[in-house]
């Protein structure tokens with residue numbers, strides 16, 4: 001297995017969990033409220049509207065792990081296994097669950113269908129926040145990446161803006177794992193904004209809601225205007241709004257980009273130990289299952 005890809009993949013998945021744990025504290029706050037209470041929020045200190053303990057993650061990381069476990073258990077892509085894991089997760093009374101996500105899982109439960117019908121209200125960020133395992137599992141096969149990305153998304157979110165965001169950010173994460181630079185990543189954002197101008201982020205207006213367009217704008221704004229993992233994530237979560245999810249999405253991208261050594265040790269030390277261990281176990285496993293790795297091992301034989 002390519003060592004650089006493995007390290008960047010670990011950093012991306014851990015980055016997602018760190019962003020989730022860090023942002024949970026400021027979720028649904030305004031930047032002014034955050035300033036008043038924390039000055040600059042840059043510690044994994046728990047609290048927030050969920051009253052979580054420091055280092056605990058929320059639905060963003062938990063659903064990502066649910067997909068990763070389904071891939072591990074099935075030894076490959078099985079959408080039904082993903083849906084079953086979502087259902088088991090919902091039944092375990094998660095600390096938080098989005099309304100569109102709940103509706104999608106209930107749809108699977110009642111109709112046994114693996115796709116929700118198109119819905120104008122499905123443009124939330126709930127499908128985007130959990131793309132990490134698909135990025136790893138499909139690394140090296142664009143067709144498979146697109147298929148799995150949209151299939152997992154449509155379990156709960158069926159909306160063109162959610163689809164476009166998942167495909168663009170997922171492609172950026174994969175490109176970063178393979179060593180893309182800032183300019184190459186910016187070119188990928190231009191493909192998105194030329195097809196869907198609503199995603200433009202050059203005049204960022206500071207809105208960071210759970211609407212997938214604002215989530216993506218917040219992540220891109222801070223990713224392209226900062227120079228370290230910590231700066232990027234701190235910027236994002238101090239914007240408030242859906243801070244754990246903007247944190248999670250920024251964490252994947254910035255984690256992959258800046259690598260393992262850039263993840264602040266004081267944040268990693270705080271991260272829930274079980275989540276940490278499971279990410280460390282699943283990341284190499286997903287890469288092992290990916291075409292990127294099998295191609296390579298075939299080439300080596």
Ligand code: MN
Nearest residue numbers: 058059060244
């Ligand atoms: Mn969350």
Ligand code: MN
Nearest residue numbers: 242243244245
């Ligand atoms: Mn959230």
